[in-house]
Amino acid sequence: MWFYLAVLLGFYFFRRWYRERQIVENLTEKYVFITGCDSGFGNQLARQLDTRGLRVLAACLTQKGAEDLKRLTSDRLKTIILDITITENVAAAAKWVKQCVGNKGLWGLVNNAGIGDPSGPNEWLTKDDFAKVINVNLFGLIDVTLHMLPLVRAARGRVVNVTSIFGRLPYIGGGYSPSKYGVEAFSDSLRRELHSFGVQLSIIEPGAFSTPLLKSIEEKFRETWSRVPSDIKELYGEQYLEKLCKICQRINKDASQNLSLVTDSIEHALTSCYPRTRYAAGWDAKLFYIPLSYMPTSLTDYMLTCFMPEPAQAV
């Protein structure tokens, strides 16, 4: 029995490996629009796809980000300045993309732009702090997607949404996890709707990677703490903040430097004839967070609270 099971499993993995190696044709004629290309995954992905010969339309938040990227890439790559929270900018970007792609349509839309701050224990934050993150990571992403969908549909192309393992398992409070849970839900419903139009949607779930988003988190915690009302500060105590910052330092130290684990997954989602629905990127995501997300809540609560500091006035 074990023999037959091993053969079946072997056959399954071989078939999957073989199917996933099939690459779509005419990549050099395909246009891909990426948000958040100033730094991190978006920046590396824009350069990687440009090297691969695809026609990259890179949206940067800042002029400097766009100029730096242009310097490192070929003439094929075009940039635009885009803040995804401003609908007029998003509409103008969609118009610009339409002009660039003509009647070919847009092969790939990569929703990558995102922020992590403000984060921290929920009680340290205000409704506006939550709204700031959700506005970029969820509403901005939805707005960009709705504006670009007609162009993606015209190409029977791909949508790739970058979420996070914190869209499976929240570790720290604030708007980040709710925004990523929202992106997971939006992506799941949209994928089923788009199936009828020949458009495929993939979700990328990275673990911890060494990008500006992660590197700035300790400094951002301290900034948030400085705004916390004094009664809440007494409840948690200064040493809670210090322990939280130590955890950040450890996460940063252990974070993967290999951003290709994420950008290769996105590239596969855009170029394989058989893209996956979900890509987990990084060993922490694959071996810790995602398996833990399937465990009973009591176990995940126990595991995650083991890593959290105790507030000064804990009972």
Ligand SMILES: NC(=O)c1ccc[n+]([C@@H]2O[C@H](COP(=O)([O-])OP(=O)(O)OC[C@H]3O[C@@H](n4cnc5c(N)ncnc54)[C@H](OP(=O)(O)O)[C@@H]3O)[C@@H](O)[C@H]2O)c1
């Ligand atoms: N790093 C990780 O460990 C990790 C893990 C899981 C998921 N992710 C996700 O991966 C994605 C990329 O993050 P990253 O780690 O590469 O961090 P990053 O280097 O900070 O990249 C985020 C990009 O989004 C841009 N951006 C911020 N606000 C924007 C807005 N309102 N409109 C348009 N662009 C905006 C940033 O521009 P500026 O550089 O000019 O601010 C930057 O280019 C995010 O969605 C993040 O949630 C990251």
